[in-house]
Amino acid sequence: MAENKRKQKKTPRGGERPRTDRNSRNKKRTDRPGPFLAPVPPVMVSCGDMEESNIITIAWTGIINSDPPMTYISVRKSRHSHDIIQRTGEFVINLVTEELAPAADYCGVRSGAEHDKFREMKLTKVPSDELAAPMIGESPVNLECRVFEVRELPSHDMFLAEIVASHIDSSCVEDSGAFRFDRMGLAGYSHGFYYRMGRKPIGRFGFSVMKPKTRKRYRAEGKR
Numbered sequence: 001m002a003e004n005k006r007k008q009k010k011t012p013r014g015g016e017r018p019r020t021d022r023n024s025r026n027k028k029r030t031d032r033p034g035p036f037l038a039p040v041p042p043v044m045v046s047c048g049d050m051e052e053s054n055i056i057t058i059a060w061t062g063i064i065n066s067d068p069p070m071t072y073i074s075v076r077k078s079r080h081s082h083d084i085i086q087r088t089g090e091f092v093i094n095l096v097t098e099e100l101a102p103a104a105d106y107c108g109v110r111s112g113a114e115h116d117k118f119r120e121m122k123l124t125k126v127p128s129d130e131l132a133a134p135m136i137g138e139s140p141v142n143l144e145c146r147v148f149e150v151r152e153l154p155s156h157d158m159f160l161a162e163i164v165a166s167h168i169d170s171s172c173v174e175d176s177g178a179f180r181f182d183r184m185g186l187a188g189y190s191h192g193f194y195y196r197m198g199r200k201p202i203g204r205f206g207f208s209v210m211k212p213k214t215r216k217r218y219r220a221e222g223k224r
């Protein structure tokens, strides 16, 4: 009964809370429509130039095209970085490791309007190949991004960008050219908490349909 009362309460957005009994086969709690996608990568986005730069932590990001590689970041208009990226049309996505998580958190709760986050977090500015924006030296992966469209959405502006150069820590690339993202100690972000991603993969791409002889061959070749 109490549960029913709670379900019928108005949501923060003023809509009626959907009830689970509309669909008897749905055993889950039906909640307000929310951005319940997890885990997501928390990334540190650097912008500006080598002299005047800033870092903003972003969770609303992803890959939207493979070839050419394209990405997006969604940034509220109120962020100091929003104006910088709008003006320069470029930014760098820097992946966050467990070690970098405190800096990522700091860059997500302090504004560049009052803070020099590179200096305060003792992060190294490394010149990009294609952009004026600096990369973060301590991050194992840096993606140089050039904005090609800005999509105004109700709460955020979505900067759609092409990845024009990528840099990967050489200790995470094997002689064969294989990427070892598992060696990076990357962090994930899930509804208010940072996590370290597990080192042991559940399986490789296509493992659910892999033939036993292929699996055997991979093992014999020392592949994961």
Ligand SMILES: Cc1cc2nc3c(=O)[nH]c(=O)nc-3n(C[C@H](O)[C@H](O)[C@H](O)COP(=O)(O)O)c2cc1C
Pocket (backbone or CB within 6 Å): 042, 054, 055, 056, 057, 058, 059, 060, 061, 074, 075, 076, 078, 079, 080, 081, 082, 104, 105, 107, 108, 109, 110, 111, 112, 113, 156, 189
């Ligand atoms: C884990 C995490 C994820 C965040 N994701 C976003 C995001 O996707 N978009 C956004 O506009 N702000 C996001 N923020 C908030 C900004 O990082 C924060 O407001 C920051 O202080 C803005 O810095 P700036 O004013 O120097 O640009 C996030 C913060 C944290 C801690």
